[in-house]
Amino acid sequence: MSKFDAIRPFYDAEVNDAICSSLNHPMMKALMNFTFPGVDDDIWKEQLRRTYSIRDFQINFIYRALMKVLEKTSDGLTTSGFEKLEKNTAYLFISNHRDIILDTSLINASLFDHGLVMTASAIGDNLVQRNFLHTLSKLNRNFLVQRNLPPRELLMSSKLMSEYICRLLRRENRSVWIAQREGRTKDGNDETQQGVLKMLAMGSDAENLMDYFRKIKIVPVSISYEYDPTDALKMPRLLAEAKQEIYKKEKNEDFITLMSGIMGQKKRIHIHVGDVLKNEFDAIETQHDNTNKQIQALAQIIDDAVLTGYKLWPTNYIAYDLLHGTQKFADKYTESEKSIFERRLEMRIDENNPVAVQGFLAMYANPVVNKMKYADAN
Missing domain, CATH: 3.40.1130.10 (Glycerol-3-phosphate (1)-acyltransferase)
Incomplete structure (x- = not known):
């Protein structure tokens, strides 16, 4: 028993057993079907059965899953x-x-x-x-x-x-x-x-x-x-x-x-x-x-x-201007970007709750505030 057993990741010698014990878990199936759409389950299961190291698991499966996430949920x-x-x-x-x-x-x-x-x-x-x-x-x-x-x-x-x-x-x-x-x-x-x-x-x-x-x-x-x-x-x-x-x-x-x-x-x-x-x-x-x-x-x-x-992204500057009622950073974003951000605010936050609205805007605006403070201090 290693003193780190309670917190450490798997050793490579433990990887294959761990993978094989999770092959039929519904969350593994969901992860693999998302990562390899249209691929028969037997194919990715066989590839997993041949995986014996963390590096191989990360590169062949998790890295590909992440690329799929970026493709579907980011620009x-x-x-x-x-x-x-x-x-x-x-x-x-x-x-x-x-x-x-x-x-x-x-x-x-x-x-x-x-x-x-x-x-x-x-x-x-x-x-x-x-x-x-x-x-x-x-x-x-x-x-x-x-x-x-x-x-x-x-x-x-x-x-x-x-x-x-x-x-x-x-x-x-x-x-x-x-x-x-x-x-x-x-x-x-x-x-x-x-x-x-x-x-x-x-x-x-x-x-x-x-x-x-x-x-x-x-x-x-x-x-x-x-x-x-x-x-x-x-x-x-x-x-x-x-x-x-x-x-x-x-x-x-x-x-x-x-x-x-x-x-x-x-x-x-x-x-x-x-x-x-x-x-x-x-x-x-x-x-x-x-x-x-x-x-x-x-x-x-x-x-x-x-x-x-x-x-800093346009969303940060938009939030700053909305929060402070200014046009200070209007050159950092387009009207289209601003309307999309405002729509997100409307859909996600109760506009009748000023504390929630301010909290939401401050979350995006604070990086701008902090950059300005840092620039002034230096």
Whole structure:
């Protein structure tokens, strides 16, 4: 028994048995019929039976499924910055987090397209409660982030995960993806939680924390969707928070959000990979000798990189102008784009609820606000 068995993905030696045990699951059939329309079930089942590694499963099935998703629900994916990364090198990708499945799937597809090391990716255990989804996540090289634990167990779980991430990066030469915060951004403000960095720091055996962060090659990543397919689904939580109420998820809410994110309309998508953080650590060490202050400074550097790399779409500018009653960015969109966005707002949000309308618009407008603040500060 490995100490990481509770959270790790499958080893390649376990892949074929896991696939064969899921061959006749209705969700596997739905996934394969979507990916290979018109192909007889016996054909894809036979191909799956011959699959013995995570890489083969990802390339031959998941990558193709993702291309089908992009074809049906988007106007295409563009990328920038991947050409700066070195082949056969493990990186720790820290990105903003908008969609449960697609964020990491699109990054991995882009890494594959550029001939780079694909990631092991963190996923909350609340998202894989169903047996099939748990199996599928392990086949996709996801490792589990254990949620809703008492404080002592949470600390132990965080230490275990940090050790596992360190092992992947330093010993297995496996890149890792982790979100800059726990849970997806609901309001369009992409901010790095210091707790995420403190968790990563637990895996350090270096006397100097910044030395450890240098070694694990942190790369900030920005993911920008023109339309958030789960925008309306984020409203109940925002409304509860506006009323200072504790939000309780509905049964199956995570699964509905997961599926909506995959199959909902996204229009254009852009992923930007920032520079590997290097010299930034020298500046942090020079300015701060307190660990907490260093973590705080690093979080700010990641925030700045994510914000700088974030691509603003017409929807962001439209939302800003609607929210603030201005024409400030009218040159950034057409009347047609504006009317389509307004129609989406009408269809998804109760216009008699001003808090909901403002929350919806702010979700799209906040990246513009943050870019403006950043430009003014620099």
